[in-house]
Amino acid sequence: MKSILYTLVSLFVLSCGSTRVQETTTLVSSASRTSAATSTQPMTASSKKGSDTFSNVDRIKSIMNYLASDELKGRDSGSEGIEMAAKYIEDYFKSYGVAPYFESYRDTLSNFEAPAYNVVGIVEGNDPALKNEYIVIGAHYDHIGIITPENGDKIANGANDNASGTASVMELARYFGTKKSNKRSLIFALFTAEEKGLLGSEHLAKKLKERNLNLYAMLNFEMTGVPLNGKDYFMYITGYDNSNLAEVCNTYAKEKLVGFLPTAKEYNLFQRSDNYPFHKEFGVPSHTFCTFDFTNFDHYHKVGDEVDILDFEHMTSLVNKSIPVLEGIANAPTQEIQVAE
16 A cells, blocks of 8 residues: 555555466566576466465465566566566466456556556456446555665565565456456456555546446455464455445355454555545445555565565465455355445
8 A cells, every 4th residue: 555654654554478378387478587486396286176276375476576576676667677567467467368458458557757557457257247347356566666775685676565466466367367257347457656646546447437337346455465463354454344345255255254454444544555546436345455464564665575574375375265255246146245325
């Protein structure tokens, strides 16, 4: 989520492929990006079946090792590094059956001076009627780039913020792109310029509103790289009281997957991430899923936000636990998620 340091000076908060990639190879699809994944073991297809084993640690690690590598120099909006990240995401979408939503995957921002773009794909619904209803599944893939050096390191790699959420969305896109199991249409959007003030999501929300998109819900993923401590739920949503999303999620998950974090309400995190522009434009259920709670991560907007401090088992579980939830929401005969009155 974008910074709220101006109101909370003492707290660190969220800014809170042309060919199919084979399961037995790394995810990096071009020679120029091969080095980003060489430190991981080759990914292998799981011998088990079911959404609970769809993603795996090696796959998550490979995505993260590239997106949060020094080669991308912190993925600042409009930079060469974020251009490389965008190409990587485009190749990934194309490899797994996620089509461009517009004429290309790139949605160029109209509210940012330097050339910058969201990466937007779609998996069309398979139901003749429900496919005309849309769910946006998003995360921001930008970070803050080069900052004041600390111990000789000046690259803010943004592993948790928000390569983690980006990796989650990419894996969810892979699931639906290959399974085609969704009745409603799913838009997978990776936003740029979140760190500049939610500019990427603001641009896309307004653009889709102008096109009269029949949007059902916007589900965003932010800082999902480390687990919550001492909670009786796996993750929380911002704007918990704004809809019945948590109840719907927990029903499909068959566990207490989503809970309420009082701190998120206290500091109004609902307005600090890419769900918010969709709430403003469409007035539909729009929430961010997160596992950062102000106590379990000390590297917000610092050079210490590195891949090696994240929990890949947790990230894998988050993707696998989210799949039946999103599948249930996408396939329900009625729109179960309702905005609170």
